[in-house]
Amino acid sequence: MILSGWGRFPRQDCRVTRPRGEAGLKDLVAAGGLIARGNGRAYGDSALSRRNTVDMRGFNRLLAFDPESGRLTAEAGVLLQDVISVFLPRGWFPAVTPGTKYVTLGGMIAADVHGKNHHKDGSFGAFVDWIDVMGRDGEVRRCSRDREAELFGWTLGGMGLTGVILRAAFRLRPVDSAWIRQTAIPTANLAETMKCFSDHRTATYAVAWVDCLAGGGGLGRSLVLLGEHARREELPAKKRQAPYAVPARRRLSLPFEVPDFLLNSLTLRAFNTFYYHRGRQGAGERLVDWDSFFYPLDSLLGWNRIYGRRGFAQFQCVLPLERSQAGLSALLEATSRAGRGSFLAVLKRLGRQESRISFPMEGYTLALDFPISPGAQRLLAELDRIAIDHGGRFYLAKDGRMPAQTLHRADPRAEIFRARREGLGLAEVFASAQSERLRL
Amino acid sequence: MTAEPVLIIGGRSDIGRAVAHRFAAAGHPIQLAARGAAGLAPDKADIELRHDVAVTLHELDVLAPESFDGFIDGLGDLPGVAICAVGVLGEQAVCERDHGAAALVMRSNYEGPAAILAALANRFEARGSGALVGISSVAGERGRAANYIYGSAKAGFTAFLSGLRNRLARKGVHVVTVLPGFVATRMTDGMDLPKRLTATPEAVATAVEAALRRRRDVVYVKPVWALVMMAIRTIPEGIFKGMRI
Ligand SMILES: Cc1cc2nc3c(=O)[nH]c(=O)nc-3n(C[C@H](O)[C@H](O)[C@H](O)COP(=O)(O)OP(=O)(O)OC[C@H]3O[C@@H](n4cnc5c(N)ncnc54)[C@H](O)[C@@H]3O)c2cc1C
Numbered sequence: 001m002i003l004s005g006w007g008r009f010p011r012q013d014c015r016v017t018r019p020r021g022e023a024g025l026k027d028l029v030a031a032g033g034l035i036a037r038g039n040g041r042a043y044g045d046s047a048l049s050r051r052n053t054v055d056m057r058g059f060n061r062l063l064a065f066d067p068e069s070g071r072l073t074a075e076a077g078v079l080l081q082d083v084i085s086v087f088l089p090r091g092w093f094p095a096v097t098p099g100t101k102y103v104t105l106g107g108m109i110a111a112d113v114h115g116k117n118h119h120k121d122g123s124f125g126a127f128v129d130w131i132d133v134m135g136r137d138g139e140v141r142r143c144s145r146d147r148e149a150e151l152f153g154w155t156l157g158g159m160g161l162t163g164v165i166l167r168a169a170f171r172l173r174p175v176d177s178a179w180i181r182q183t184a185i186p187t188a189n190l191a192e193t194m195k196c197f198s199d200h201r202t203a204t205y206a207v208a209w210v211d212c213l214a215g216g217g218g219l220g221r222s223l224v225l226l227g228e229h230a231r232r233e234e235l236p237a238k239k240r241q242a243p244y245a246v247p248a249r250r251r252l253s254l255p256f257e258v259p260d261f262l263l264n265s266l267t268l269r270a271f272n273t274f275y276y277h278r279g280r281q282g283a284g285e286r287l288v289d290w291d292s293f294f295y296p297l298d299s300l301l302g303w304n305r306i307y308g309r310r311g312f313a314q315f316q317c318v319l320p321l322e323r324s325q326a327g328l329s330a331l332l333e334a335t336s337r338a339g340r341g342s343f344l345a346v347l348k349r350l351g352r353q354e355s356r357i358s359f360p361m362e363g364y365t366l367a368l369d370f371p372i373s374p375g376a377q378r379l380l381a382e383l384d385r386i387a388i389d390h391g392g393r394f395y396l397a398k399d400g401r402m403p404a405q406t407l408h409r410a411d412p413r414a415e416i417f418r419a420r421r422e423g424l425g426l427a428e429v430f431a432s433a434q435s436e437r438l439r440l
Numbered sequence: 441m442t443a444e445p446v447l448i449i450g451g452r453s454d455i456g457r458a459v460a461h462r463f464a465a466a467g468h469p470i471q472l473a474a475r476g477a478a479g480l481a482p483d484k485a486d487i488e489l490r491h492d493v494a495v496t497l498h499e500l501d502v503l504a505p506e507s508f509d510g511f512i513d514g515l516g517d518l519p520g521v522a523i524c525a526v527g528v529l530g531e532q533a534v535c536e537r538d539h540g541a542a543a544l545v546m547r548s549n550y551e552g553p554a555a556i557l558a559a560l561a562n563r564f565e566a567r568g569s570g571a572l573v574g575i576s577s578v579a580g581e582r583g584r585a586a587n588y589i590y591g592s593a594k595a596g597f598t599a600f601l602s603g604l605r606n607r608l609a610r611k612g613v614h615v616v617t618v619l620p621g622f623v624a625t626r627m628t629d630g631m632d633l634p635k636r637l638t639a640t641p642e643a644v645a646t647a648v649e650a651a652l653r654r655r656r657d658v659v660y661v662k663p664v665w666a667l668v669m670m671a672i673r674t675i676p677e678g679i680f681k682g683m684r685i
Binding site for chain 2: 064082
């Protein structure tokens with residue numbers, strides 16, 4: 001069937017199966033050329049394989065929960081949304097979450113996702129105690145920091161290329177309510193935006209929406225959002241009665257593709273300006289519910305269609321701290337000069353992280369998306385270059401188009417990963433369109 | 441009747457699982473019965489964690505009637521509702537040549553489900569309350585060349601449920617016949633099913649729940665099937681045999 005990632009580019013005709021149990025999965029591993037697929041929220045071709053794409057969503061059982069430590073054991077196909085709906089009413093929330101709740105645990109581990117609290121808490125992997133991985137021989141190994149540590153290390157962030165994750169045990173965080181105390185701070189330019197991040201280093205959550213069409217003196221002007229889990233006594237009396245209840249959000253869905261002519265720089269400019277000014281008006285502190293704070297886009301189901309038939313590419317890199325300001329302004333300048341700003345430009349400060357292949361490192365990460373077009377491809381190549389020049393590296397979960405040499409120049413770990421996979425005979429068994437394109 | 445346990449026979453099937461989740465979400469303790477019940481431990485954990493109800497596992501082979509009394513006694517509490525989701529599709533072409541295979545399809549879709557519901561019916565009758573739900577199939581409404589072994593067994597099961605319903609009507613026991621058309625399950629994996637005629641296991645669960653609540657006797661999971669089957673039933677046999685349906 002024709003399959004793609006969330007960006008709807010590239011699309012490929014893939015053979016997809018949905019095994020029900022371990023025995024069925026084992027047969028699929030034996031056939032080779034396999035890539036596990038979660039809920040398809042990676043943007044590009046990370047979860048596509050022409051020969052053998054394995055839909056893991058049938059493995060979706062919660063297995064155990066320890067209310068003392070908040071440790072949940074669950075199968076890899078469980079959706080984050082289900083974890084929240086079951087455990088938030090009991091006072092627990094994911095310790096780390098990406099910007100959508102429609103991801104599976106397996107996908108979160110394979111991409112070692114980061115949230116708005118990476119600067120404080122690290123990536124999702126930091127909360128994973130162990131995982132069960134089915135290897136090339138069909139055997140399932142439990143691995144952790146002390147047991148099969150190497151397999152554990154390469155699997156976090158390994159994009160499904162070391163085996164199939166079957167189960168995981170990970171810790172949730174206790175929360176007192178379903179509400180977030182949000183502070184919105186508009187900034188006038190990049191220097192202010194970055195100062196705002198460092199002034200608020202102790203905030204639990206921090207993210208900036210960048211108006212990436214503003215150039216000149218306004219380059220990097222943003223709306224910085226900070227958040228803290230609200231304690232019960234911080235809630236107004238009415239909410240205190242039922243601290244985990246929030247009003248249901250209306251879900252809109254986009255049932256069709258937006259025609260290309262609506263997607264010109266004018267509409268983008270209008271959107272960005274509107275977003276920025278609306279945010280300015282809402283500046284200050286207020287209580288927002290968890291769903292609106294963490295998953296603002298999820299209320300618009302199918303928003304990926306907004307980019308039209310050709311789909312879109314996301315660009316996300318992280319730049320080391322000391323070179324972030326120069327790098328970010330070069331990236332934003334190139335974007336604003338090209339007049340191809342994206343609807344979404346998200347900037348986050350990441351904290352330190354040592355890992356074998358996961359994306360995060362201490363510095364700033366910027367994510368932009370662009371509808372696919374020849375002009376966008378040229379701009380993306382330029383952005384790649386700028387990121388590399390500033391010591392940056394790229395996020396595989398967002399990539400669907402980089403050339404192999406770009407990745408290998410940016411990230412020397414990629415070659416080590418490739419050699420490891422080769423040496424352990426993993427390369428022929430586990431492969432995605434992305435791993436083939438990027439020579440992983 | 442909120443706290444009464446609900447027994448799911450065929451607890452490993454996709455429909456059985458969906459029905460279990462549905463009733464657990466409404467606060468019912470769940471009794472899951474299947475062959476190799478110990479293998480359902482992850483499902484037990486999943487239902488307990490998600491819905492905060494007790495789940496018990498019970499070994500049962502519906503083709504072993506001598507075990508039924510022990511099985512029912514072992515349930516602890518006699519369930520308020522028992523739902524039988526046991527069935528196998530088999531392969532028509534194989535069944536046409538291999539009597540053993542055909543017999544297994546016939547026994548698994550008719551003899552076994554009917555026998556276990558019969559045993560439960562007697563206990564429910566003695567108590568004077570309860571509901572029995574059989575998941576049959578529209579395939580039992582008319583024999584088709586493509587699947588008449590399966591269809592004939594489902595026809596038997598449908599007739600059995602209808603008779604049982606009439607016998608128990610004045611004894612306080614309600615019998616429901618559920619007629620799914622195509623359902624996207626493990627049984628039909630890899631088949632090319634018409635989207636508009638295909639239900640999900642969750643839709644079957646919703647139909648079961650609604651049928652019990654409204655005390656309906658016979659329900660189609662997708663209403664369109666009532667029309668389709670009415671048409672198919674009324675085609676004269678002389679014409680039907682020349683058709684490829
Ligand atoms: C709106 C939106 C916002 C996002 N925000 C963030 C963010 O803030 N931070 C962030 O880090 N990411 C973010 N992402 C990216 C997303 O978190 C990752 O792409 C995640 O991996 C998607 O999970 P999935 O279950 O959909 O996996 P898929 O997209 O199906 O697969 C992603 C990768 O995981 C692998 N995989 C999936 N399941 C398994 C398994 N069982 N065993 C082995 N490998 C497996 C696949 O092989 C593939 O390489 C965002 C994505 C979207 C669409």
